Amino acid sequence: MSTNNTVAEETTAIGPVEGESLYDADFPAPLIEAPRKRTAKTPKSTRGNFEMAAWLFMRLSGVVLVVLVIGHLIIQLVLDGGVSKIGFAFVAGRWASPFWQVWDLLMLWLAMLHGGNGLRTVINDYAERATTRLWLKGLLYTATVFTILLGSLVIFTFDPNIR
Amino acid sequence: MPAGTLYRGREGMWSWVAHRVTGVLIFFFLFVHVLDTALVRVSPEAYDDVVATYKNPVVALLEYGLVAAILFHALNGLRVIAVDFWSKGPRYQKQMLWTAVGIWIVLMVGALYPVLGHAARQVFGS
Numbered sequence: 001m002s003t004n005n006t007v008a009e010e011t012t013a014i015g016p017v018e019g020e021s022l023y024d025a026d027f028p029a030p031l032i033e034a035p036r037k038r039t040a041k042t043p044k045s046t047r048g049n050f051e052m053a054a055w056l057f058m059r060l061s062g063v064v065l066v067v068l069v070i071g072h073l074i075i076q077l078v079l080d081g082g083v084s085k086i087g088f089a090f091v092a093g094r095w096a097s098p099f100w101q102v103w104d105l106l107m108l109w110l111a112m113l114h115g116g117n118g119l120r121t122v123i124n125d126y127a128e129r130a131t132t133r134l135w136l137k138g139l140l141y142t143a144t145v146f147t148i149l150l151g152s153l154v155i156f157t158f159d160p161n162i163r
Numbered sequence: 164m165p166a167g168t169l170y171r172g173r174e175g176m177w178s179w180v181a182h183r184v185t186g187v188l189i190f191f192f193l194f195v196h197v198l199d200t201a202l203v204r205v206s207p208e209a210y211d212d213v214v215a216t217y218k219n220p221v222v223a224l225l226e227y228g229l230v231a232a233i234l235f236h237a238l239n240g241l242r243v244i245a246v247d248f249w250s251k252g253p254r255y256q257k258q259m260l261w262t263a264v265g266i267w268i269v270l271m272v273g274a275l276y277p278v279l280g281h282a283a284r285q286v287f288g289s
């Protein structure tokens with residue numbers, strides 16, 4: 001049909017190179033370093049890997065939280081009469097077991113750190129003025145630390161015979 | 164909102180918006196939730212009084228909404244993780260989104276009776 005036919009039948013779009021190659025096994029082509037390759041001359045990063053660790057933590061904690069939070073919701077809202085059964089006596093029964101204490105403690109820490117780090121991203125995205133960001137993050141970190149400490153304290157000091 | 168936060172506007176963006184909104188909602192819920200649970204350190208009566216409001220039919224609807232938010236955030240979160248770590252993840256991101264939405268609908272229908280049953284009995288009698 002056209003002169004293109006010969007090209008289309010080949011497996012590659014690159015045509016034959018005219019002339020002889022300048023290089024062979026005895027005279028290999030010079031190695032061209034990949035752009036942005038890290039070498040001994042690359043200056044050391046001064047920023048550390050915090051953002052990468054945070055990114056990884058969001059994914060790892062997410063996987064664990066699926067089990068912890070959905071398990072928690074099934075226990076609290078579905079099994080045994082759902083929400084109607086919840087009361088002081090019910091909580092006392094659950095926290096009598098170290099298993100559920102550890103479950104709740106882990107859920108508390110992971111969910112608060114995961115959610116807190118998620119909110120840090122949201123603040124960074126929408127708060128454009130540096131001072132606004134500073135204040136919002138200060139508020140966020142205060143609330144996060146306070147909630148984690150209060151929740152842990154409640155689990156560790158729970159007293160079924162408080163009255 | 165800063166200019167340019169609306170990008171592309173297709174499934175990928177809307178699932179991201181929903182993931183963000185549900186994540187923020189759950190965080191605020193959890194803050195209040197730890198406060199109300201802390202009432203067990205005050206007195207059994209204080210705790211039981213507050214928990215009694217959870218059994219109110221209107222609050223049951225909020226609980227259903229919370230379950231909806233958690234399930235979406237969890238299922239879509241697993242999709243995000245698969246997109247990032249599974250070599251074929253980016254190629255199937257759209258199929259995985261609709262799979263997640265499908266599972267979400269099934270679970271939400273399944274949660275209707277357990278979460279809202281007691282409220283329905285209270286509102287419509289026995």
Ligand code: HEM
Nearest residue numbers: 062065066111115118119121183186187189190237240241
């Ligand atoms: C149930 C299991 C959960 C899974 C699988 C999960 C998964 C994820 C993942 C993978 C991300 C990162 C998204 C990204 O980088 O684009 C994320 C973000 C986030 N998550 Fe979760 N998460 C879970 C539970 C929670 C809980 C319990 C909270 C609240 C306490 C929460 C709040 C957030 C927030 C605020 C963000 C940031 C959203 C954004 O930057 O747009 N998540 N989640």
Ligand code: HEM
Nearest residue numbers: 069076086091094104107108111151152154155193200226
């Ligand atoms: C409406 C749904 C929910 C109900 C009825 C509920 C109920 C309860 C109850 C009765 C407790 C006392 C301890 C126990 O029995 O394990 C508790 C503790 C806890 N729940 Fe929930 N929960 C709900 C949703 C959630 C969600 C969605 C999360 C996570 C994002 C969560 C995280 C926690 C944590 C971290 C604790 C331990 C609190 C502390 O350390 O003082 N809960 N919840």
